[in-house]
Amino acid sequence: MFLINCPFCGEREQSEFKAGGEAHIVRPKQPTELSDDEWAEYLFMRKNIKGVQFERWNHIHGCRKWFNMVRDTSNDQIKAVYKMGEKPPVK
Amino acid sequence: MSNNLRFKTSKFIDETYRISFKFNNKTYFGFKGDTLASALLANGVHLVGRSFKYHRPRGIMTSGSEEPNAIIQLHDNSSRTEPNVRATEVEIYEGLVASSQNCWPSVNFDIGGINNLLSPILPAGFYYKTFMWPASFWEKYEYFIRKSAGLGKSPKVADPDIYEHNYIHCDVLVIGAGISGIIAAKMAAKNGFKTLLVDEKSYLGGSSIYDNSEFSKINNHLTSSWLEKEINEISKLENLEIKTRTSVAAFHGYNFLLARENLTDHLPVNQRENKVRQRLLKIRAKKVITATGSIERPLIFDNNDRPGILLSSAIKKYIDLYGVACGKNNVLFTNNDTAYETAMSLIQRGIKINAIIDNREQIDSKISYEVEKNNIKIYKGYSIVETYGYRRINKISIMKLSKDGQTVIGNKTKLNCDCLGLSGGWTPAVHLFTQSGGKLKFREEDQVFIPDVYPSDQISIGSCNGDFGLEEIVKNTLSSLKKFLNIDNSEYKTIEIISGLNQSKRNIWLLPSDKSIGKTKSFVDYQNDATSKDIKLALREGFRSIEHVKRYTTTGMGTDQGKLGNMHALGIISETAGTKMGEHGTTTFRPPYTPLTFGTIVGRNVGEFFDIFRRTPIHDWHVANNAEFENVGQWKRAWYYPKDNENMHQAVQRESKAARDSAGILDASTLGKIDIQGTDASEFLNRVYTNAWSKLAVGKCRYGLMLNEDGMVYDDGVTTRLGENHYIMTTTTGGAANVLGKLEDYLQTEWPELDVYLSSVTDHYATISVCGPNSKKIVSKVIPDLDLSDEKFPHMSFKNTKIDNIKCRVMRISFTGEHSYEINIQANFGKSVWEKCMEAGKEFNITPYGTETMHLLRAEKGFIIVGQDTDATLTPIDLQMDWIVSKKKYDFIGKRSLYRSDTIREDRKQLVGLLTENPEEVLEEGAQIVADIKKSPIEMLGHVTSSYYSPNLKKSIALGVVKGGKNMLGQKLIIPMENKNINVTVADPVFFDKEGERLNAKL
Structure with missing residues (x-):
């Protein structure tokens, strides 16, 4: 079970959190301008990387804030956590 | 016979405290400090169970949690019964009742023993191969297979004991209180780390605490005395918490561990009332030091499973710790020096050793010379080829090993014995390390897997790290700790260690026999009766990966997870396949290390706490008024209120009618x-x-x-x-x-x-909905x-x-189509x-109604219930709710998707009303809807989502989703049921008061 360093609360048990899928997928500002394919790209296409992955997490049983996490899915090492809107601190 | 098997001994057995217990309906005596295994052995009982597949007689094999054979049923037929308990771990107490498993009618005479004779036709994969054909017969086979299989019996009534969960946070967790664990705990605690030391046993010190050998000394003290002093010292350390009888079950990522702390299992039954039986500790440690020791390997040869055959280290422990001799005429069979330590312990107490059979040609250590000096015959370069005795070993045959160790040569010699100790070297207990995600490496010299890459802030020390000699253990432990804790170990600056053991070993995974392999039974996994023959068969049939071989032969799949034999299985595979050890993988050790009882896993989450539910502020009124309840999410909602023996249908019809004729009242507090x-x-x-x-x-x-x-x-x-x-x-x-x-x-x-x-x-709010033509009058009152x-x-x-x-x-809002009011008030006034x-x-016959009536009333109006009439595949357009989708708004969540090529298809499933040909016939929710039953395969057009008999319309009504349903108004469709086909007509989903006259009526 992960020990997750919530950017707002500090280290907490994984059971307090909810995973929210891939990070840095921005909702298009003008969806109506998009073709079906472009919209489908936003709507459905997600990466599933073995290795370093950027993820959204929510401290659902804590401060309820969403934040981002960089995690290596091959060994579950959490490389970084950072707030929404911030640039990832690692590549 | 029994008395002279017990020797005056150590401080570990309190001979003034006699305890009686029952095993297989016979009463025996033991002493405080005994395990069930040591007490049985002291009474001369070796045969304790029958094996899983062949029902062969089996005896106590080990002295710890690795035990494969001596698994017993505790307190059979009582609410506290527990199956598959290792006799080697049960501390005896007054009132203990234990019995053998897997045998009928008794362990001495077991009908299932016939399987042993049938074994030539019961090879690995027998069940897979035999009972596959014809496939439809499996259900018949299954009954008999299930009846004859299985270990212990699960309890039939609720567990009366109390369990709990505790969270523990510490700087350093030390797992295992053997010599290296004690040193680690002392150094961590003394250097300011908040330390927790746990051990599965009831005492501290591991095997060193009864190491009284002159051949292993620390600072010129016996190892046991030196360690005792250390233990005394650490028990006073403030920074250190020590938990015995605490077995780490799982080592997860990020140093999160689960451990079971056993609090009452060793107490007399009458002292356990109202006490917590076991705790599941959820430990989060900054650093973990694994000092889980190692497990002695058996040797794999023909008939190596008879009662009376034990691990050599177990024989030593029984005599040194419990003062119990496992036999009066012993033979030790070894490929390394540790058996000589056992020999010395036996010699010291004058217990007869008939011979030592050693695989090695050359033996060169102080301890072996000392044993020889005591006139013990050592057969060097020999191996055992056969054992004799059905319920207890009585003889062995030995032969000389060839130079390459692949065959046996020369003449057979028979030797008498009533106890045989096996020592095949040591296997580091790396289970927890691998559970945590650690990677192993194989060390060729002594054929062991040892920790290589650590996935978290942890180290392994002592023999679980592959250090076996006393000097190696202590010195390497000290230098590892210094680095790991970043401390100075002035504590042990001058430490002098002498050891009379040499680490040489002649490792042969499968010992040769003078018989063909088909005629031998060399057990690799004792608990699951998997033999070397089975493993070789699996390889011949093309299995290579250890994970496949394991599942095919069931090697390592018992409750002991193959703690004894997994290494031999790997060795036999690599030898037979001609590959390197580890090339086909090592098996994965999964939690728990030793089995946990369900009570420990669920803790206090039992009974009403198993799945907590939420009650509305009006709940007590519903209970007092005879409501039936329905679970909605976590809520208990009033479902209907039966009156005078009404069934659900009758109650709902009455409630629905009353709500439209006069007034109804609903507790809607659960709405988000x-x-x-x-x-x-x-x-x-x-x-x-x-x-x-x-x-x-x-x-x-x-x-x-x-x-x-x-x-x-x-x-x-x-x-x-x-x-x-x-x-x-x-x-x-x-x-x-x-x-x-x-x-x-x-x-x-x-x-x-x-x-x-x-x-x-x-x-925060209670919500009360009052509806019906008289609702206005009631609310105004x-x-x-x-x-x-x-x-x-x-x-x-x-x-x-x-x-x-x-x-x-x-x-003033309405979900029923009636004039209605919703009163929201602070919850406690609800x-x-x-x-x-x-x-x-009262004067208007106001009728409380539950969720069922609410559903019926809204269905009459064609109002959807999200989650009942929808299932995340329906758009508002599919629901014929175009009116609610704004055309003017530039954007809202989901807007763009409403005109994807897929969502604008005309033949999507759409919500429609359904009327049955026979107005009395009520459809089943979930029933399939079709148009043509002659076509094959029949095309499924959709399904019924809501269905009721409407008392207000006096007919059956239903909602459903049908492909292209919007354009099918008036069309006839068919609902095929098990015994009949029901004809329906597609209708408008609004059945009642389509114009909304009732809502706007002047009241």
Whole structure:
């Protein structure tokens, strides 16, 4: 079970959190301008990387804030956590 | 016979404290400090069980948690019964009752023993191969196979014991209190680390605590005395918590570990009442030091499983720790020096050793010379080829090993014995290390897997790290700790260690026999009766990966997870396949290390705490008025209120009729309520709902439909504008938490610029809905000051008011199609307001109704229930709710998806009404809908989502989803059921009062 360093609360048990899928997928500002394919790209296409992955997490049983996490899915090492809107601190 | 098997001994056995216990209905005696295994051995009992597949007699094999054979049933036929308990771990207590498993009628005479004779036709994969054909017969085979298989019996009644869960946080966790664990705990605690030391046994010190050998000394003291002093010292350390009888079950990532602390299992039964039996410790440690030691390997040869055959180290422990001799005429069989330590322990007490059989040609260590000096015959370069004795070993045959160790040569010699000790070297207990994600490496010299890459802040020390000699253990432990804890170990600056053991070993995974392998039974996995023959068969049949071989032969799949034999299985595979050890993988050790009882896993989450439920503030009234309840999400909701022996149908018909004829009352407190405030609240609602919100006047209510980004309906509910920048949103009962989460997600991630604040207020208000033609009169009696005229208080509006000086909100909204009011009041006044309404409604026969009637009434009106009539594949257009989708708004969640090529298809499933040909026939919800039953395969057009008998329309009505249903009005369709086909006609989903006359009627 992960020990997750919530950017707002500090280290907490994984059971307090909810995973929210891939990070840095921005909702298009003008969806109506998009073709079906472009919209489908936003709507459905997600990466599933073995290795370093950027993820959204929510401290659902804590401060309820969403934040981002960089995690290596091959060994579950959490490389970084950072707030929404911030640039990832690692590549 | 029994008396002279017990020797005056150590401080570990209290001979003044005699304990009686029962095993297989016979009473025996032991002493405080005994395990069930040591007490049985002291009574001369070796045969304790029958093996799983061949029902061969089996005896106690080990002295610890690795035991494969001596697994017993405790307290059979009582509520505290527990199966598959290792006799080697049970501390005896007054009142202990134990029995053998897997045998009938008794362990001495077991009918299943016939399987042993049938073994030539019961090879690995026998069940897979034999019972496959014909496939339809499996159900018949299964009954008999299940009957004959299995270990212990599970309890038949609820567990009466109490269990609990504890969280523990520490700087350093030390697992295992052997010599290296003790050193580690002392150094960690003395250097300021908050330390927890756990050990599965009842005592500290591991095997060194009974190491009284002159051949291994520390600072010129016996190892046992030196260690005793250390233990004394650490028990006074403030920074150190010590937990014995605590077995680490799982080592997860990020140094999260689960351990079982056993609190009462060693107490007399009558002292256990009202005490917590076991605790599941959830440990989060900054650093973990694994010092789990090692497990002695057996040797694999023909008939190596007879009662009386034990690990050599177990024989040593029984004599040194418990003062129990396992036999009077012993033979030791070894490939390394540790058996000589056992020999010395036996010699010291004058117990006869008939011979030592050693695989090695050359033996060169002080301890072996000492044994030889005592006139013990050592057969060097020999191996055992056969053992004799059915219920107890009585003889062995030995032969000389060839130079390469692949065959046996020369003449057979027979030797008598009643006890045979095996020592095949040591296997580091790396189970927890690998569970944590650690990677192993193989060390060729002594054929062991040892920790290589650590996935978290942890180290392994002592023999679980592959250090076997006393000097190696202590020195390497000290240098590892210095680095790991970043400390100075002045504590042990001058430490002198002498050891008389040499680490040489002649490792042969499968010892040769003079018979062909087909005629031998060399057990690799004792518990699952897997032999070397089975493993070789699997390889011949093409299996290579250890994971496949394991499943095919069941090697390592017992409750002991193959703690003894897994290495031999790997060795035999690599030897047979001609590959390197580890090339085909090592098996994965999974938690728990030793089995856990379910009680420990669930802790206090039993009974009403198993799945907690939420009650509305009016719950007690429902109970008092005979309501039946239904689970909705976590809520208990009143389902219907049967009167005078009514069944559900009768109650619902009565309630539904009353609500339309006069007045009904519903507890709607469970509806999700989200308070929305902020200057951008209207804009926010515009974005999350499909319809427009900006123009909603203060004091007005509006129904809203919420979609997912994929355009599918997600939730619905009425939202009320309480003020310029203040709304209260209602959601479905089950969707409340998720809707709040979704709204927060958008606010935090996509639209952080919006000034909007959300709070869940579901629990803060009780919601009472009064509906029906007399609802107005009733509410005016309850709130006389409120002007209920249509002009002042029209449909879809709200008023702030007071009931007896208590503020409340009243909405005029309707989910039934009747004139109705929803009173929202601070939760703790809910029940009294409900009772007020009941009192005021008495003259109008106000009828409480539950969720079932609510569903029926709304179905008459064709109102959907999200989650019942929808299933995340329906758009508002599919639901024929085009009217709620704003054409003007530029964007809202899911808008773009409403005109994807897939969502605009005409043949999507769409919501329709269904009327049965026979108006008395009520459809089954979930039933399939088809058009043509002659076509093969029959095309499924959709299914029934809601179905009721409407007392107000006096006919059956249903909602369903049908492909292209929108354009099928009036068309005949068929619902094929098991015994008949029901004819239905597609209808408008609004069955009742389509014009809404009842809502707007002047009352």
